[in-house]
Structures are given as C-alpha cells and as structure tokens.
Amino acid sequence: MRVATLVWLWALVMLAGCEPTTQPRLLGPGEADQLTIYSTTDTDVFAPVIADFEALYPQVRIRFVELEAAQLNARFLAEERSGRAEADIVFSAAMDMQVKLVNDGLAARHTSPNVDALPRWAQWRREAFGLTFEPVVMLYNPRLLSGRRVPRSRAELAEALAADPAFWQRRIGTYDIATSSVGYLLATQDARQSSEFGALAKIMGSRSVRVYARTSDLIAAIEAGEIALGYNVLGSYAKRRIAAGDRLKIVYPQDYTLAIIRTAFIPKRAPHPRAAHTFLEYLLSLRGQQVLSRNSFLSPAREGPGGPYARLAITGTAVGPLRPIPLGPGLMTYLDRQKKQRFLANWRAMIGTGTELSPDNAAMSAP
Amino acid sequence: MRRPRIRSLRATLLAQMSALFVLGMIGLYWAASAYATLAADRSYDRLLAGSALAIAESLTVTPEGVRVDIPYSALDMLAAAPDDRMFYRVVAPDGRTVTGDADLPPIEAAAAEAPDGLGASERFFDTLYRGETVRFVVLGRESSNLAQKGWTWIQVGQTRNARQDLSRELLVQSLLPILLMTIVALGAVWVGIGRALRPLVRVRAALSARQPSDLSPLQTDVPDELRPIIEGINDFMGRLQGNIELLRNFIANTAHQLRTPLAALIVQLQMVERASEEDRRHGLAVANRSAKKLSRLIDQLLSDALIEHRSSLREIAEFDLKAVIASAVRETVSAMEDHDVRFASPLATAPMTGDRLVLEEAIKNVLHNALTHGTSDDPVEIALDSTETGYRLTVCDRGAGIPPDQLATVFDRFRRGSGNTLGAGLGLSIVRQAVDQHNGRVVLENRQGGGTCVTLELPT
Known part of the structure; x- marks a missing residue:
C-alpha cells in the first residue's frame, strides 16, 4: 500500500493548488545596504518618510532621485535596456506608465500581509502598489473669487466660464498635458469618466486657459493671483501650500472626484532587492502609512477606520463620489501611440494652444 | 511463490x-x-x-x-x-x-x-x-x-x-465531493464488514459453549455466504463422529482379541501347574503357541499404529526395494523357522522413493500371512518385477485359499479369513494402508491349484 499512500499525497498536493507564497527576503536589523529611489514626488514631500525609515534602518544609505514622470520612465527603460539597472524602487504618480512597465514584466513580486490590507484597486499583480491616494481637486484664490459663486462641480465651472468671459479670460489654469504625464493621465481619465469633459475643455480653451508643466508652478500662479482657479490640481500639494500659509481654498468636485494613486514597484533587476523589499514593506506597514499621511499630506492608500473620507480629513458631504483610478491594464489604453496622438491633437484643437508634441513624449509612448 | x-x-x-x-x-x-x-x-x-x-x-x-x-x-x-x-x-x-x-x-x-x-x-x-x-x-x-x-x-x-x-x-470543486464520497464509502465498508462478520462471532460462541463430546451439527443461523463454512464444520464433525466410533469399536475389538489368547494362556499355565510330567511338556508347548499368537497380535497392533502414525509424518526417502524385501524375509523367516521362502527377481537393485519402514512392515505382513496360511511342504514364492510405472511384488503360497465371497472384505480390520487359527485380521488391513500411502494397489487372488497370490503394484 506504499504506492497508494504516495498517490494520495500527490493528489492532495495537487488539490491544495500549491502556489508558492514566498515572502521576500528583508533586511535584518542593523544590516548595511544601499537603496536608490526613483521618484516623481518632490524630495521634501517624501523627506519625513525617508527620515523615519532611516531611523529604523540607520545602516541603509538612501539615494533619492527626483525626476519628472516621463523622464523617469525614459531613464528607467534606458537603464533596463543597457543592463545597468540602478533603481531599487520606482515611485511615480504617472500610474499609466507604471502599469505599462509592470505589464512588460519588469517588476518583481512582493507578497506580505500588508499587501493584502491594500484595497483591491491599489495593487496589481502584487507587483504594482498604490501607496498613497490623493484626490484631484480644483484650487482657487478666494481673494480673486470674492463675491462670486465658487463652482462646486465641472458643470458649474463650465457654466461660470461661459457666464463671465471677461473675468475668466486667462484666469483659468491647468496642466499642460503634452508635457505633464500626470496631467495627461488626469485628462484622459476625465475624458473617460465624463461625456461633458469635451465641452469643459472647449470652454476653457475659449477662455485662453493657461497650462503648466509642474503642479508647483500652477499653484504658485494661483497664489500670485495670475489665475483665479486651477483645474485638476493634486490635493497633497495644495494642502501643503495651505498649511504653509498660502491663502487658497480647495474644492472637491461634486460630480466626481478623481483620486490618483502614487504607485511603486520594485524592478526585477534592482541591484539591492533586499533593501527595496524592506523599504516597500515599511511604506505598506501601518507605521509607514501613518508617517506618509501625517507628515507628507499624502493620504495612505491602506484602508483605515472610517473609510476613504476619513483619510482625507474632510466630511463626506463636501466631496462628490470619490473615484480612485484603479491600477490595471485599462490604464495602458491612452498610452497607445495612435490613441495618444489623437487625444493630444484633439486637446490642442479644443484649448487652442499651439503646443507641439515634444519628442520626449513621443518616445515615451512608444512601446 | x-x-x-x-x-x-x-x-x-x-x-x-x-x-x-x-x-x-x-x-x-x-x-x-x-x-x-x-x-x-x-x-x-x-x-x-x-x-x-x-x-x-x-x-x-x-x-x-x-x-x-x-x-x-x-x-x-x-x-x-x-x-x-x-x-x-x-x-x-x-x-x-x-x-x-x-x-x-x-x-x-x-x-x-x-x-x-x-x-x-x-x-x-x-x-x-x-x-x-x-x-x-x-x-x-x-x-x-x-x-x-x-x-x-x-x-x-x-x-x-x-x-x-x-x-x-473548477478542479477542486469537482473533485472535492468525490473525495468526500470516497472517504464516506470507505467508512461504510469498515462498518459494513463489522456487521457482516457478526454471525461468525455467534458461530464461535456456539462452538465454545459446547461439551467436547457433543458433535451434533451446528444450528446457528448464518448468511448465505457463511453457509459453506458451517456446512464444512458440520461435515467434519460428522466424519469425526464416525472416526471416533470406529476407534471405539477398534478398542473394544482389540480388548476382546487380546483377552481370548490371554485367557487361554492362563488356563493352559494353570493346567501345566497341576499336570503330570509328560503332560507338562505338551502343555508348555501349547502355552508357548498361545504366547506367540499374543505376541504376533500385539506386533500387528503396533505396526498398524505405526503406519497410521507415519502416514501423518510422511518421511519420504530413497531406498532399495530389493534390500527391503530381503530384510523382511530374513526377519519373518527367522521367526517361523520351519518354513521355506524363495525370492526371485531379475533386477539387480530396485530404487524406490517412499517410506521404507511402512513398506517393510507391509511386506512382512504379507509374508507372514503367506507363511501362516501356506503349507510347510511348499515354499512361499516371492517375485519382484519392474513394470511401466514401478514395481510388481507377488507373494504366493499353497494354502487353502480364500473363499470367493470373502475376497472383497479381507482387507478390513479384524476381518479374518475363516477356518484359520492364527492372526487377528489386522495384517491385510495394514498392507492396504501402506500401499495406499504409496499410491499403489494391492490385489488378492486365489491361485490355480490351490493357494493365494498377493500382488502389490508400487509406482516409483
């Protein structure tokens, strides 16, 4: 009967669906290593998190490389191709590009109980991880808009733009989606979410909308009074500037509020995989998520008590339906070469700017 | 295997x-x-x-x-x-x-x-x-x-x-019920066998409750599948009963057979005690004959028991049949000195496989019969020949022969040819048993011109 016993065991093993759940190897306490982070987030936004991690792992030497999303993408791909990988963690708000890199099989798997604590839309394949969650808002200068009705939704914004062309002329601003990867992601998501987005873009175009490549420039323009309202501003930047004393106000669009998820992955060819897994695990841990939200004005992606609104420290009534952009292959749609060309062409036609498609972006969208 | x-x-x-x-x-x-x-x-x-x-x-x-x-x-x-x-x-x-x-x-x-x-x-x-x-x-x-x-x-x-x-x-969903079903089925087999075998326990209880002398058939009710076992037990007990009865008869017979010559011997010895000088010699001779007869009877009982015993031992060895015959002749003739025996065989040796002791006992009995029943004038003729399957041994005498109506029954125990004095009727029964053990055949026939021939067919 020994053979029969073996057969039974074999059958049980097959039935158990033996998927190997290998936990990543992490750094031991006091173990020395290096860590290179490629990130789109401004260094000082991320600084508290890095400081806290360094307190936990003082022996890890951290190099933080801050890049614009498209540059980051191009640099990472170039290093991959040449075989001189430098990045241990790639952290970017350009979710679509991150998903594309993961889809191309460049990311390493990371499994832990902390990963399971993430909401469904905040991780993909256990390779791409949404660490922070931030609403995309309208930011206005109350000084300029005093006495006027503040638009609470996209429809109200379009209405206001149409009702008072003289006031709004060159006083509305948003991202230059041809140069800002995050701006492009947000615009394409808007196009997907709302059929009225075309109308909004058109009316913004007819009010000579001013476009900015960087969030900080856009916010600075609002603060300076050059423009009255910024459309699709990243919430964390706005909050940080408000906390720093800028007299600005945030509107969470009530038709829907997009939420962008800053996405991290560990490259398969990361030169310091153990430090990378350790750092990622720290970011996913409760402590890391708390430090992220408390000191960086980034909302943690991980579900806390009280739901998503509690994370934002705002009441549910002030916000429309919150729509986190889910991580997944759908995000690659607008990276399609033809799709992107057409979308940018339409955008330029609508807002009437003569911005040329930069060669960087053309290269980036190619597979 | x-x-x-x-x-x-x-x-x-x-x-x-x-x-x-x-x-x-x-x-x-x-x-x-x-x-x-x-x-x-x-x-x-x-x-x-x-x-x-x-x-x-x-x-x-x-x-x-x-x-x-x-x-x-x-x-x-x-x-x-x-x-x-x-x-x-x-x-x-x-x-x-x-x-x-x-x-x-x-x-x-x-x-x-x-x-x-x-x-x-x-x-x-x-x-x-x-x-x-x-x-x-x-x-x-x-x-x-x-x-x-x-x-x-x-x-x-x-x-x-x-x-x-x-x-x-899908695989787990479809195989899991089957796996569970298998476990349930095996459990049912485990329990079911226990229930099915319960009648066996009853049979054992019925058997152990019995007196050792009680050999009547078992009446326990059992399922059809177990009936052959019960029938087997009952059949065996029936045969055991028969065997025991046979043994009882045998003991009674033996006691009877031993008592008669012994009583005669006692009477003869008493007579010798009181007899005159001449009569005493004659009386002693008679007593001597009675003692010899008794001794012979005991020999036969022993050799019957021996053959019975050896049939269960089955000590098979190779030996020379001719030497065995010669040895049997020597022992028998020396016991009955006034007889003549002629042994003739064309074979130099006769290799044979079997129980030497048993065969020798049988041959001695045949010889003894021939010497006892034959006349002292004519010699007993022994011949050994080879046949296709083995050997044929014939022992012939010139005695009175056997009445044809008794030819079939002389091989039974205690069945003696009529009109004769010596022998208790065990001899031929011993021979037949010994030959049967060697898958042979024994034939007894009357001889032309008077006398008897015993033929043993022994396959090698």
Missing part, C-alpha cells in the same frame, strides 16, 4: 477498495483537469475575443493608413482577469505594426495554423512571450481600400493566471 497471509478481511477489502478509489481519483483528476482547463479557456477566450473585437470595431482604413482608436473598454475588460498582463497590437496589410507592441509573436504563423486560413473568425494560441505563457487571439479584418488592400490583423494576448485560478477552482 508463497501465498500472502490473509490478516484481516476488513484490511484486505479496505486496501483493495481504497486502491481502486485512488485509481479512480487519478483518472477523474486527469479528466477533470483537462475539462477545467478547457472550460477556463472557453470563458476567458470570450473575453479576449471581445477585447480584440472592440479594437477591430475602432479600425478605420484610410488611404494614409490604418487608424485605430483603442477603446478603453478593450483593455479594461481584460481586468476581469485581475492579475494578468496583457499585450496587443494592430498589424496593417503591409505587415507593419500600426500600434501596440511590435515584438509580439508573429501573426503569419498563427494564421497559417488555422484550418480555414481566412481570418474571418478569431483564432487562439498559446505561446511563450516575455517569460510567461501568453494566450493570444488573432482577429482579421479585410479591407478593400485601394491603398491598403488586404488583411488587417488584431492581436490581443493575456497571461494565463486567471485561467489557471479558474481551472484549479
């Missing part, structure tokens, strides 16, 4: 049934896993085809080239397989990739594999791409636009994680 010992019916049955179940499970596993893969492929293939179709519907072929507006849903619907990577491309009639990943596995190969080769309907294939097995669908759209004449191909691929998950789930 040694036959395996049967330890327990329950264990044997369980072992065989579980082996059968395991084999069944293996078979079911292969069948179910093939089916599960097929089912998973079918459902996810629809998704894949839907995605390709959505892309195909966004195709426009202009003189400048093929235009594609990938719908968000085309890629997003593949997120139904949440952890799978996906790849796509559109290839213009001139073979250039219009959009998507240009390094996808070639479409021409896939199209050539298809039976119709037209590409009107979608076609699926699995291949290794970027380190993972990827399921691809290829969909063709024909355009008659003059500048871009020919087929535009849409290729969409997806890794197989979700399919594997689904097929594994």
Whole structure:
C-alpha cells in the first residue's frame, strides 16, 4: 500500500493548488545596504518618510532621485535596456506608465500581509502598489473669487466660464498635458469618466486657459493671483501650500472626484532587492502609512477606520463620489501611440494652444 | 511463490477498495483537469475575443493608413482577469505594426495554423512571450481600400493566471465531493464488514459453549455466504463422529482379541501347574503357541499404529526395494523357522522413493500371512518385477485359499479369513494402508491349484 499512500499525497498536493507564497527576503536589523529611489514626488514631500525609515534602518544609505514622470520612465527603460539597472524602487504618480512597465514584466513580486490590507484597486499583480491616494481637486484664490459663486462641480465651472468671459479670460489654469504625464493621465481619465469633459475643455480653451508643466508652478500662479482657479490640481500639494500659509481654498468636485494613486514597484533587476523589499514593506506597514499621511499630506492608500473620507480629513458631504483610478491594464489604453496622438491633437484643437508634441513624449509612448 | 497471509478481511477489502478509489481519483483528476482547463479557456477566450473585437470595431482604413482608436473598454475588460498582463497590437496589410507592441509573436504563423486560413473568425494560441505563457487571439479584418488592400490583423494576448485560478477552482470543486464520497464509502465498508462478520462471532460462541463430546451439527443461523463454512464444520464433525466410533469399536475389538489368547494362556499355565510330567511338556508347548499368537497380535497392533502414525509424518526417502524385501524375509523367516521362502527377481537393485519402514512392515505382513496360511511342504514364492510405472511384488503360497465371497472384505480390520487359527485380521488391513500411502494397489487372488497370490503394484 506504499504506492497508494504516495498517490494520495500527490493528489492532495495537487488539490491544495500549491502556489508558492514566498515572502521576500528583508533586511535584518542593523544590516548595511544601499537603496536608490526613483521618484516623481518632490524630495521634501517624501523627506519625513525617508527620515523615519532611516531611523529604523540607520545602516541603509538612501539615494533619492527626483525626476519628472516621463523622464523617469525614459531613464528607467534606458537603464533596463543597457543592463545597468540602478533603481531599487520606482515611485511615480504617472500610474499609466507604471502599469505599462509592470505589464512588460519588469517588476518583481512582493507578497506580505500588508499587501493584502491594500484595497483591491491599489495593487496589481502584487507587483504594482498604490501607496498613497490623493484626490484631484480644483484650487482657487478666494481673494480673486470674492463675491462670486465658487463652482462646486465641472458643470458649474463650465457654466461660470461661459457666464463671465471677461473675468475668466486667462484666469483659468491647468496642466499642460503634452508635457505633464500626470496631467495627461488626469485628462484622459476625465475624458473617460465624463461625456461633458469635451465641452469643459472647449470652454476653457475659449477662455485662453493657461497650462503648466509642474503642479508647483500652477499653484504658485494661483497664489500670485495670475489665475483665479486651477483645474485638476493634486490635493497633497495644495494642502501643503495651505498649511504653509498660502491663502487658497480647495474644492472637491461634486460630480466626481478623481483620486490618483502614487504607485511603486520594485524592478526585477534592482541591484539591492533586499533593501527595496524592506523599504516597500515599511511604506505598506501601518507605521509607514501613518508617517506618509501625517507628515507628507499624502493620504495612505491602506484602508483605515472610517473609510476613504476619513483619510482625507474632510466630511463626506463636501466631496462628490470619490473615484480612485484603479491600477490595471485599462490604464495602458491612452498610452497607445495612435490613441495618444489623437487625444493630444484633439486637446490642442479644443484649448487652442499651439503646443507641439515634444519628442520626449513621443518616445515615451512608444512601446 | 508463497501465498500472502490473509490478516484481516476488513484490511484486505479496505486496501483493495481504497486502491481502486485512488485509481479512480487519478483518472477523474486527469479528466477533470483537462475539462477545467478547457472550460477556463472557453470563458476567458470570450473575453479576449471581445477585447480584440472592440479594437477591430475602432479600425478605420484610410488611404494614409490604418487608424485605430483603442477603446478603453478593450483593455479594461481584460481586468476581469485581475492579475494578468496583457499585450496587443494592430498589424496593417503591409505587415507593419500600426500600434501596440511590435515584438509580439508573429501573426503569419498563427494564421497559417488555422484550418480555414481566412481570418474571418478569431483564432487562439498559446505561446511563450516575455517569460510567461501568453494566450493570444488573432482577429482579421479585410479591407478593400485601394491603398491598403488586404488583411488587417488584431492581436490581443493575456497571461494565463486567471485561467489557471479558474481551472484549479473548477478542479477542486469537482473533485472535492468525490473525495468526500470516497472517504464516506470507505467508512461504510469498515462498518459494513463489522456487521457482516457478526454471525461468525455467534458461530464461535456456539462452538465454545459446547461439551467436547457433543458433535451434533451446528444450528446457528448464518448468511448465505457463511453457509459453506458451517456446512464444512458440520461435515467434519460428522466424519469425526464416525472416526471416533470406529476407534471405539477398534478398542473394544482389540480388548476382546487380546483377552481370548490371554485367557487361554492362563488356563493352559494353570493346567501345566497341576499336570503330570509328560503332560507338562505338551502343555508348555501349547502355552508357548498361545504366547506367540499374543505376541504376533500385539506386533500387528503396533505396526498398524505405526503406519497410521507415519502416514501423518510422511518421511519420504530413497531406498532399495530389493534390500527391503530381503530384510523382511530374513526377519519373518527367522521367526517361523520351519518354513521355506524363495525370492526371485531379475533386477539387480530396485530404487524406490517412499517410506521404507511402512513398506517393510507391509511386506512382512504379507509374508507372514503367506507363511501362516501356506503349507510347510511348499515354499512361499516371492517375485519382484519392474513394470511401466514401478514395481510388481507377488507373494504366493499353497494354502487353502480364500473363499470367493470373502475376497472383497479381507482387507478390513479384524476381518479374518475363516477356518484359520492364527492372526487377528489386522495384517491385510495394514498392507492396504501402506500401499495406499504409496499410491499403489494391492490385489488378492486365489491361485490355480490351490493357494493365494498377493500382488502389490508400487509406482516409483
């Protein structure tokens, strides 16, 4: 009967669906290593998190490389191709590009109980991880808009733009989606979410909308009074500037509020995989998520008590339906070469700017 | 080959049934896993085809080239397989990739594999791409636009994680009930055998409750399957009863046979005590004869017991039959000195396999009979010949012979030829038993011109 016993065991093993759940190897306490982070987030936004991690792992030497999303993408791909990988963690708000890199099989798997604590839309394949969650808002200068009705939704914004062309002329601003990867992601998501987005873009175009490549420039323009309202501003930047004393106000669009998820992955060819897994695990841990939200004005992606609104420290009534952009292959749609060309062409036609498609972006969208 | 010992019916049955179940499970596993893969492929293939179709519907072929507006849903619907990577491309009639990943596995190969080769309907294939097995669908759209004449191909691929998950789930769902059923069935066998074997316990109780002398048939009620055992026990007890009765008769007979010569001897010795000098000699001679007869009777009883005993020992060895005959002749003749024996044989030696002691006993008995029943004038003739199967030994005398109506019964115990004085009737019974043990045959016939011939046919 020994053979029969073996057969039974074999059958049980097959039935158990033996998927190997290998936990990543992490750094031991006091173990020395290096860590290179490629990130789109401004260094000082991320600084508290890095400081806290360094307190936990003082022996890890951290190099933080801050890049614009498209540059980051191009640099990472170039290093991959040449075989001189430098990045241990790639952290970017350009979710679509991150998903594309993961889809191309460049990311390493990371499994832990902390990963399971993430909401469904905040991780993909256990390779791409949404660490922070931030609403995309309208930011206005109350000084300029005093006495006027503040638009609470996209429809109200379009209405206001149409009702008072003289006031709004060159006083509305948003991202230059041809140069800002995050701006492009947000615009394409808007196009997907709302059929009225075309109308909004058109009316913004007819009010000579001013476009900015960087969030900080856009916010600075609002603060300076050059423009009255910024459309699709990243919430964390706005909050940080408000906390720093800028007299600005945030509107969470009530038709829907997009939420962008800053996405991290560990490259398969990361030169310091153990430090990378350790750092990622720290970011996913409760402590890391708390430090992220408390000191960086980034909302943690991980579900806390009280739901998503509690994370934002705002009441549910002030916000429309919150729509986190889910991580997944759908995000690659607008990276399609033809799709992107057409979308940018339409955008330029609508807002009437003569911005040329930069060669960087053309290269980036190619597979 | 040694036959395996049967330890327990329950264990044997369980072992065989579980082996059968395991084999069944293996078979079911292969069948179910093939089916599960097929089912998973079918459902996810629809998704894949839907995605390709959505892309195909966004195709426009202009003189400048093929235009594609990938719908968000085309890629997003593949997120139904949440952890799978996906790849796509559109290839213009001139073979250039219009959009998507240009390094996808070639479409021409896939199209050539298809039976119709037209590409009107979608076609699926699995291949290794970027380190993972990827399921691809290829969909063709024909355009008659003059500048871009020919087929535009849409290729969409997806890794197989979700399919594997689904097929594994299907497999477990289908095999788990069978596994549980198997365990329940084995448990039922375990309990059922215990219940079925309960009558055996009753039989044992009935047997152990009996007096040792009680050999009447068992009346315990048993299932049909156990009836042969009960019948076997009853049959055996019947034979045992017969045997015991035979033994009782034998003892009674033996006692009787021993008592008669012993009583005669006592009387004769008493007479000798009181007799005159001349009568005393005659009386002693008579007493001597009685003692000899008694001794002979005891010899025969012993040799009967010996043969009975040895038949259960079965000490088989090789020996020379001729030497055995010679030894038997020597011993018998020396006991009865006033007789003549002639032994003739054309054989130099007669190798034989069997129980030497038993055969010698038998031959001695035959000789003794011949010497006792024959006359002292004519010698007893012994002849040993070889036959096709073995040996033929004949012992002939010139005695009175046996009445034809007794020829059949002389071989039974205590059945003596009539009109004779010596012998208790054990001799020929011993001979027959000994010859039977050697698969031989013994024939007794009257001789022409008076006397008897005993023929032993002994196969080697």
